[in-house]
Amino acid sequence: MKLKVGVLGGGSWGTTVASLAARNTETVIWARDEDTVAEINDNNSNEKYLPGAKLCPRLTANSDIAKVVSSADVLVVGIPSQSFRDVLESVKEHVRPWIPVVSLTKGLERNTNKRMTEVINEILPGHPTGVLTGPNLAREVMAGHAAASVIAMEDPFILKELQKVFNSGLFRVYTNRDVIGCELGGVLKNVIAIAAGMGDGQGAGVNTRSAIIARGLAEVTRLGVAMGGEPQTFAGLAGLGDLVATCTSEQSRNRHVGFHLGEGQTIEEIIEAMHMVAEGVKSAPTVIELAKQYDVKMPIAYEVHKVVTGKGTARDAYRGLLRSTAGAERDAG
Template sequence: MARAVRVVVLGAGSWGTTLASLSARNTPTTLWARSEDTAREIDTEHRNRRYLGERPLPPGLRATADLVEAAREADVLVVGVPSHAMRKTLEQITNEVRAWVPVVSLVKGLEPGTRLRPTEVIAECFPGHPVGLLAGPNIAGEIADGMAAAAVIAMQDDAVAAALQPLFATSLFRVYRNTDVLGCELGGILKNIVAIAAGMAEGLGVGDNTRAMVLSRGLAEMTRLGEAMGANPRTFAGLTGMGDLIATCMSPSSRNRRIGEALARGLSIDEAVEALGQVAEGVRTAPTVMELADEHDVELPIAAEVAGVVTGKRTPTDAYRGLRRVAAGDEEDIV
């Protein structure tokens, strides 16, 4: 009888813990937590109170604070650490993960300095391994509460994606496939910036019409940059584009939206991040995305205003005044 596939998830934040809980219902799963206290709490009390409160975790989910031990167990490695800590974490286990083990990213940011996407960082750390991502409109708390949701597993090799699908899918969590890794990954990165703009809109009380404008034009910016970089524009109309954008911009649980709301209340970026107490990838990503936009000669007026706010050069009120000064062109000219 074949041995069950063991999934190892690196990162015990809200989404890493939630995904590990899903896979633990299907196959043996180990969750690596940086904190020994968090690993012990998950292992013995089946809770991750810092990120998921009193929601119960599957009793079969195992946790450890030993990164090397976790890496050696992996038949499938899932990376859910923040983008700025990815390389440092993965370099510690480059020689510990067995050859050909698929590596799946949950990360939605860009590496500071290099502007590399998470899958590109993973590919540099684990050359020769199948690399992809899992993304979609996934608010961790709702999924942990048993609400229905869907995601996409994107791999260049569709056969690998098909093999991974049943590891994460449940009756309430549907997993689709896509071979456009670039487009799926960019959607998850770029929507965080639009979500900060949406949060600022909420905090400023600009109205539903303005919020709808920001979301729809934000999607246009995501599509424009994605196609310029070589992605399939149709991807941005799917779960990892429009779906993830809607969830992240509309949910009060969204970290990036909450950062935008805090900025609109007059908090500085440092105060907003400290009050959140978690990583909001859009804060680090916005200035880096503007570098990509310049490199590919793409105009991103919403992203530019957000980048100005998170770097302290503009206020949220200034940002929305700036958006009003952008001349309207042909609405169909989104690419």
């Protein structure tokens, strides 16, 4: 039986995932903006977020969120982390019993420090929850370049069925039972990507970027494992793979923020000029809170946190990291 997929969120990644799923099964995407809905339905495009890309012609869009949710056999949520709860609360009465809910959002909820699957479980108890994550730059996927992602969920049967929904052509989807690790890999790498961007913005070079990626992965893994993730997950697509893509690509929103911070712009100036959300900016304070809670040293994340909260500059952060004492590579520093 073909599953009907409902996707919430008409941004770049939500639209991309909806287009991929539409190749395999009936898919409807919800977007707030009526013009975006009309454009997807009439032109098979979303120029604001995916300029020049052609969406699957079978994909349809609707601005009535209740209609999208009430008919879905699988609900996919691509809403920014700080709006995630409110949107789910607004539609929970329309969600059919027991259907799986998959998060695309790589962020943490402020004030509660919760992962998005934890928010789903709180609002929609009893529903199988999971994440689709990995080194996936939306424009490259839509351009047809080969890419790989991970669908993570605890139930192995549902996991296999969802793999079929999202696997499409050169977009290869792997499975993983480690929801916590996969989700945290996608969240934590955003903060490290801001650090990589800050180095690039100051002209620091490839050596510096490589060091940030390597030591950043160590920080991500330490906190991820402390919070219940499996160590091997962070060496895979949801960890190292996503970290490399986000730290090196000019399409990366978080690297973009870091780059302009490195050039001397303020965080307010950078955010005001963007029409997409850089989750690392929102997540940095929460990541530091979690690092303190789990007694995990995260010097790179700490420097990023100071910059995005206006307590330091990118140059200060660079100097701060240079002043850090280098111990044994396997040590937590």
